[in-house]
Structures are given as C-alpha cells and as structure tokens.
Amino acid sequence: MTPPLVRSGDVLRLSRAASVQFVRPITVRVIRVLTDWHTYDGWVWIDAYVLDAAGDAVSRRTLFLQPSGAGRLKAPVRRPVARRPVSRKVSTS
Numbered sequence: 001m002t003p004p005l006v007r008s009g010d011v012l013r014l015s016r017a018a019s020v021q022f023v024r025p026i027t028v029r030v031i032r033v034l035t036d037w038h039t040y041d042g043w044v045w046i047d048a049y050v051l052d053a054a055g056d057a058v059s060r061r062t063l064f065l066q067p068s069g070a071g072r073l074k075a076p077v078r079r080p081v082a083r084r085p086v087s088r089k090v091s092t093s
Helices: none
Strands: 011-014 026-033 044-051 057-065 071-073
Touching (some): 026 057
Antiparallel strands (some): 011 026, 011 071
C-alpha cells in the first residue's frame, strides 16, 4: 500500500500518529517534499512552515514523518485586510 502523497501547499495536522517527535500536535503548511533524501518505506522528509492559530507561519522546520499518520486540513481562507486610503496633502505653491 502506498502512503498518501504529500504535496507543496498541503496543510497537515501532525501528532504522534505521524511521528513520535510530535508529543504536542502542530499544524504545518508544506513547502516541499525532500524526495532526494533517502528514508524508510512509508516515511518522508518535508520542509514546512509551522502555523499558529490564525494560520500565520511562525517558523520553518524540516520534519521526518509518516504521511499515513498526518491529518489533512483545508488551507485557511485568507481574506484581504481592508485598507484605508492614504490622505495626501497637495501643495499649492
């Protein structure tokens, strides 16, 4: 059985099911899968951003995990922040 694919942009919830290093679960956004790094069958190395509760990246990590134990989440919808127009003074000289 082939493990689920991990792709750039995936948002994953990593707990002990993915690897023993995740005593406290974390949420990450995958930057890339390190396919040139050789590993055990069913395991992968990834570069990922650790996300906070708001979905913002707070750190970058290289992680070793089993994709079959990773929970897949929908990427948070980012709404543009409303911006106020800048008031500009026009000089009348």
